[in-house]
Amino acid sequence: MTFFKGKKVLSVLLILLVVSTMFSSAPFTASAGTAKTAPTIKSIIPVCVTTPVGTLPVLPTIVTAVMSSGSMKKVSVKWNSIASSSYATSGTFTVRGKASNITATANVIVNDSSSGSAGSTDYSADTDVAYNVVKEISDLKYKGRKPGTKEYKSSVQYVAGVFQQMGLTPDGDSGSFLQAYKTGVAQFSAEPTLTINGKSMKLMTDFKPHGNSESGTLSGSQIIYVGNGYSSDYSGLDVSGKIVAFTNEMTGTGTPTGTIDRAEYAVSKGAIGALIISGKIYSISNYERPLNYIDSKVFADYISPQVAASMGINLSEKAPQTVNAQVQGNISITRTPNQTSYNVLGLIKGQDTTRTIMIEANLDSYGTLPDGTVFPGASADAAGVGDLAGLAEYYRSLGTKPACNILLAAVGSECYDRSGIEWFLAHKGKVGKIVADVNLYDVGGKETQKSITVNSCYEQLDAAARFSVKLDANYDSEVHDSASDAEELYSFDNAQMDTAGIPNAFIRTCDSTDVSASDTIAAIEPQSLQNSMAIVKQMVFYVSAVTDKATTFDSSAIKQVKVSEINKTLSEYDTEHFQLIWEPQFDMAIPDLVPMLDQLWDEDEWWNYSPSIGKKIRIYLVTSTDEGWATAHRSVSSANESGIQSPGNYSVSVIEPNGDADANSVIGCIAHEFNHDAATYNLMKVYHNVTSFKTGNMVAQTTCDYNNQECSGHLTPLLFSPGRNGTSWVTQSYSTITGLFQASSDSGIDWSSYKGDAFQKISEAQCVPHYDQLGSLYTYIWENYGPDVAREICYAMYSDSRNLQAIVQNELGVPFQQIEDGWFAWMKSSIDNPTSSHPTGLHTFDTDFEYEFSKTIQLPSKDTISITDPQGHQIPIDNIYLSEPDSSGLFVKFGSLQKDILYSVVIQPDAIHYASGGSADPKGIKFILSVS
Numbered sequence: 001m002t003f004f005k006g007k008k009v010l011s012v013l014l015i016l017l018v019v020s021t022m023f024s025s026a027p028f029t030a031s032a033g034t035a036k037t038a039p040t041i042k043s044i045i046p047v048c049v050t051t052p053v054g055t056l057p058v059l060p061t062i063v064t065a066v067m068s069s070g071s072m073k074k075v076s077v078k079w080n081s082i083a084s085s086s087y088a089t090s091g092t093f094t095v096r097g098k099a100s101n102i103t104a105t106a107n108v109i110v111n112d113s114s115s116g117s118a119g120s121t122d123y124s125a126d127t128d129v130a131y132n133v134v135k136e137i138s139d140l141k142y143k144g145r146k147p148g149t150k151e152y153k154s155s156v157q158y159v160a161g162v163f164q165q166m167g168l169t170p171d172g173d174s175g176s177f178l179q180a181y182k183t184g185v186a187q188f189s190a191e192p193t194l195t196i197n198g199k200s201m202k203l204m205t206d207f208k209p210h211g212n213s214e215s216g217t218l219s220g221s222q223i224i225y226v227g228n229g230y231s232s233d234y235s236g237l238d239v240s241g242k243i244v245a246f247t248n249e250m251t252g253t254g255t256p257t258g259t260i261d262r263a264e265y266a267v268s269k270g271a272i273g274a275l276i277i278s279g280k281i282y283s284i285s286n287y288e289r290p291l292n293y294i295d296s297k298v299f300a301d302y303i304s305p306q307v308a309a310s311m312g313i314n315l316s317e318k319a320p321q322t323v324n325a326q327v328q329g330n331i332s333i334t335r336t337p338n339q340t341s342y343n344v345l346g347l348i349k350g351q352d353t354t355r356t357i358m359i360e361a362n363l364d365s366y367g368t369l370p371d372g373t374v375f376p377g378a379s380a381d382a383a384g385v386g387d388l389a390g391l392a393e394y395y396r397s398l399g400t401k402p403a404c405n406i407l408l409a410a411v412g413s414e415c416y417d418r419s420g421i422e423w424f425l426a427h428k429g430k431v432g433k434i435v436a437d438v439n440l441y442d443v444g445g446k447e448t449q450k451s452i453t454v455n456s457c458y459e460q461l462d463a464a465a466r467f468s469v470k471l472d473a474n475y476d477s478e479v480h481d482s483a484s485d486a487e488e489l490y491s492f493d494n495a496q497m498d499t500a501g502i503p504n505a506f507i508r509t510c511d512s513t514d515v516s517a518s519d520t521i522a523a524i525e526p527q528s529l530q531n532s533m534a535i536v537k538q539m540v541f542y543v544s545a546v547t548d549k550a551t552t553f554d555s556s557a558i559k560q561v562k563v564s565e566i567n568k569t570l571s572e573y574d575t576e577h578f579q580l581i582w583e584p585q586f587d588m589a590i591p592d593l594v595p596m597l598d599q600l601w602d603e604d605e606w607w608n609y610s611p612s613i614g615k616k617i618r619i620y621l622v623t624s625t626d627e628g629w630a631t632a633h634r635s636v637s638s639a640n641e642s643g644i645q646s647p648g649n650y651s652v653s654v655i656e657p658n659g660d661a662d663a664n665s666v667i668g669c670i671a672h673e674f675n676h677d678a679a680t681y682n683l684m685k686v687y688h689n690v691t692s693f694k695t696g697n698m699v700a701q702t703t704c705d706y707n708n709q710e711c712s713g714h715l716t717p718l719l720f721s722p723g724r725n726g727t728s729w730v731t732q733s734y735s736t737i738t739g740l741f742q743a744s745s746d747s748g749i750d751w752s753s754y755k756g757d758a759f760q761k762i763s764e765a766q767c768v769p770h771y772d773q774l775g776s777l778y779t780y781i782w783e784n785y786g787p788d789v790a791r792e793i794c795y796a797m798y799s800d801s802r803n804l805q806a807i808v809q810n811e812l813g814v815p816f817q818q819i820e821d822g823w824f825a826w827m828k829s830s831i832d833n834p835t836s837s838h839p840t841g842l843h844t845f846d847t848d849f850e851y852e853f854s855k856t857i858q859l860p861s862k863d864t865i866s867i868t869d870p871q872g873h874q875i876p877i878d879n880i881y882l883s884e885p886d887s888s889g890l891f892v893k894f895g896s897l898q899k900d901i902l903y904s905v906v907i908q909p910d911a912i913h914y915a916s917g918g919s920a921d922p923k924g925i926k927f928i929l930s931v932s
Helices: 125-137 150-165 259-268 305-310 378-398 419-426 459-468 494-499 513-518 526-545 584-607 663-686 695-702 706-719 727-736 764-785 787-799 804-812 816-832
Strands: 041-044 047-052 062-067 072-076 091-099 102-111 178-188 193-196 207-209 216-225 243-247 273-277 300-303 321-331 333-348 352-362 404-411 433-440 447-454 504-510 559-563 568-574 578-582 617-622 642-646 651-655 840-844 851-858 865-868 874-877 880-885 891-896 902-908 911-915 924-931
Touching: 041 102, 102 125, 125 150, 125 378, 125 526, 150 333, 150 378, 150 404, 178 419, 216 273, 243 259, 259 273, 259 300, 273 305, 333 378, 333 419, 352 378, 352 526, 378 404, 378 433, 378 504, 378 526, 404 419, 419 494, 433 459, 433 494, 433 526, 447 459, 447 526, 459 504, 459 526, 494 504, 504 526, 526 584, 526 764, 526 787, 568 584, 578 584, 584 617, 584 663, 584 787, 617 663, 651 663, 663 706, 706 764, 706 787, 764 787, 764 804, 764 816, 787 804, 804 816
Parallel strands: 047 102, 216 243, 243 273, 273 300, 352 404, 352 433, 433 504, 578 617, 617 651, 880 924
Antiparallel strands: 041 062, 062 072, 091 102, 178 333, 193 321, 207 300, 216 321, 333 404, 447 504, 559 568, 568 578, 642 651, 840 911, 851 924, 865 874, 880 891, 891 902, 902 911
16 A cells, blocks of 8 residues: 555546547557657547526536647637537537637536526536537437447447547557457338228337337238236237237236247237337337347337227236237348447556446447438437546546456447347457446436445445445335346346356446437536446445445344453444444344445445554444443543544444444444554554554654544544445534525635644544544535545545645646535535435425424434424424524424434425434433424
8 A cells, every 4th residue: 555645646638539430440559759759739639518598508627638649638628619508508509719729618507497507517526428428429410329330330430539538548459449350230221101991000119019020021910918918818818910009118927928939929929010019117108129130020110008098908807808900010131140339448547457348338229210300319429439438537637546357348249139248158259257247338417316236146346336325315216126126127138147246236327228319418407417427436346445345234243241340241243344242232233234234344444554563353243331341541521422543452342321222333432443443553554653553642753633533533434334325424514514605605615724734733623524524525425526535535534744635636637626516515405405305304384473482302202203384284392402503593403312313404484394313312401492
């Protein structure tokens, strides 16, 4: 581990707009420049900003130029004037300008008031990169990027050029980024038609051919509706010479289950063709399953429920139903075998080159229709490929090698027959063992169905998925088990990964395919791209940092040991890194706690730069400060729930008076206290003159700040701890620094006391707001710039004599004001809109109503307490007591008797808002709320 020596993290925007004439159809190879030629500007990296409707966008005055030598240079830019009509309505437009006589481009997104972005926002470099790649390859000139076509090949050349300019290592054929494979191509050779009783149906509104349908005609007048079309639905039916209709719902008994399989089954029973009634899972306008080279030899059309009704089929009645309607259909498809297509593969070499995490997205989209309709596939799945490019920029900007290889793979034919991934798995490059595959799909549009699907048998990847969404409210609902939710992975590469024995996850945050033809760049939201990349960054961090598998709890391994320091016999359970010792009151928490511990070790060890820990860490779970080895070395003023670390004795104590805490609350406390231990061990390595582990001596001898350790400790329960929801810490931090957010801007926020290795002295009362302010900044940086940078800034604060602003600016490569603005907006948004990200309640009053509540609560109380207003409405508030309002008089902080709950109550003229988090333990209290 190399400790901080003022390392400057690069944050350089990368080239996005690659001129097509730079590329030939041959694989890409690097060429050497002429050493004596002075570098010239080759291109200007595009920028991306947003602005509300009616507001002139604010464009940067400095842009990044790509030099002929491959280096980057900041240059001034002069933009062309912008007509007010350009930003009068929501949408996108492009502004041109000149920088050193080279054309510069700014892509502007105009949002209406409901879109979520307020004010011009210059997105981070990786989001800009992602957006511009999406904008390029979703252009109509690529005609929907159908594998095996010349337009698909052009999109491949563009993406390969982006990978090359970002400095990725080629992992394709012959030292190039391209991996060729063979695929079959299917194209409509004529417009498909369908008439019902002489009325022409409209393609993609009333009907569409199934992608595996044969070419031919369908003509008949008798239709039998058989329900969902499973084998059991044909009992006693004769469908010979008739058209079979069935729904595409995935519920039924018998076989087969796939829609085309059910159509084939109908023909095997004598039917002349199939009409598949589109349901809620797959609308007619959805072209997610386009024409496929595989010919089922069955005529099959999807029809809408409305068309089915016009034929006389009543979907609310039981099947079978026989109806009479004159049906005439025609499908003409040309299928061509053995066409050359490509995967695009770029490798980021890691410190451990034997292990690789693969991040993939499908470069193909859905092609075109004979009438010229193009399915541009902006969100599905140019957005996934854009994310690959954005992630390449992110890891490049860190300036350090990741823990293991990262393979960025734009894979072909995922929407068709998976021939691209099948070829890749049979002909992998020099990537070592693929330990995880993360598949991105439909991640750039309006977020309507955020989910990560992973088979729970892949324990580490499943834990990584749950870790990656911890900062979201209701995060567990976003992780799906593919063992029971296979529909999530229909038609994607994950089945091939399962067959190859590679742990895999599927990320989808949007549902853009129901409007496939309008899935254009206008539908792309940079924030959505940023959010999906944040999930991947977290998953990559977790998989690369965590090497220990979750320990399986075995009750037979529990031992009874005599703890000499307290002269008691307690239970003990050993894992690889921890020795867990507890009183009987904690028995119920142990089975869930044990599997978390060794993974916590890996995460916390990573955060603290792999300190040398020579012994197992003992964890005492006790009910009093009189018990536990750590209490012999640290004093605690009360018997409240708390934690104590004792690095000199390699131990941590969790003190819970009732002894009934669950595993998730205990692991959070362990994470916090063990982080202090691990940080101290690392500081011992760096500052060799430390001879005592006592905090006062450490600070005196190293000038390292204790509050920075507290801040780091408060981050660990939030960001680490498998299975723990970290929003309670975030909410608590909001409640302690709300006074910062009374103003409409961040101009009055004071950062002067935050100076690396020499913090300003502060009072005890200021401590919590002090490290919560710093901790919330670390969390914002973690979320928006990645775990590595957040960790580096935290540790720079121990050893760097500069102030916080200089350290952050140096590590991120952007002005501190930009970071502060983003942090302020992020925090204030969470306070102004608590329901968006935190468990909250809301009770509304008449605006002119003034009322005073009072009630006495006696301990112990575990019931929900309700306050009734004069209208008879009840406000459920758990066990609250009155604390002091802050200086503004608007915020009153309440504690709670219930463990791990703290209520931050905001009193406004017309409402009381309250949000959960934190902890407190009053003895018997009264509270009064006034609304005026």
